[in-house]
Amino acid sequence: MVIRDGITKCFFTEHNDKEYIVEFLGTGEIIGEIELIRQIACLCSIEAVTDVTVYAISTAYFSQLINNSLQLNKLLLDVFAKRIIDTSSRASYQQVYTIEHSLTKLLDLQSKQEIYISKEDMASYLGVTVRSLNRILKKHV
Numbered sequence: 001m002v003i004r005d006g007i008t009k010c011f012f013t014e015h016n017d018k019e020y021i022v023e024f025l026g027t028g029e030i031i032g033e034i035e036l037i038r039q040i041a042c043l044c045s046i047e048a049v050t051d052v053t054v055y056a057i058s059t060a061y062f063s064q065l066i067n068n069s070l071q072l073n074k075l076l077l078d079v080f081a082k083r084i085i086d087t088s089s090r091a092s093y094q095q096v097y098t099i100e101h102s103l104t105k106l107l108d109l110q111s112k113q114e115i116y117i118s119k120e121d122m123a124s125y126l127g128v129t130v131r132s133l134n135r136i137l138k139k140h141v
Contacts, residue, residue: 002029007048008048010044023083023090030076
């Protein structure tokens with residue numbers, strides 16, 4: 001699928017039933033391509049954060065495009081490279097800066113995008129418990 005409008009969260013559910021949000025995906029992002037290419041079950045779960053409209057592409061047609069379209073392959077390489085950069089940047093950022101700093105950036109993003117991100121989702125994205133997030137939010141306000 002390709003997201004036409006809206007924002008989704010891409011997350012893992014760990015064995016202890018805790019969610020870890022890998023990233024938020026928006027307009028133009030592709031969902032499900034890795035699973036199709038690798039022929040595996042879903043890696044992550046995707047859930048709408050806002051109203052979302054997607055373009056659904058059949059797996060047979062997408063497979064045909066991968067085999068025959070240099071343009072699509074270049075696009076996919078670009079998407080994969082961007083995800084690696086974003087994931088690496090986020091991981092290093094979380095190692096270097098405090099949770100409070102990361103929370104400030106997340107709250108700024110929420111304000112700029114005019115979206116609501118639940119405390120549970122914020123905690124999952126930051127890799128902390130809701131209780132820890134509440135303590136940080138009390139200091140922040």
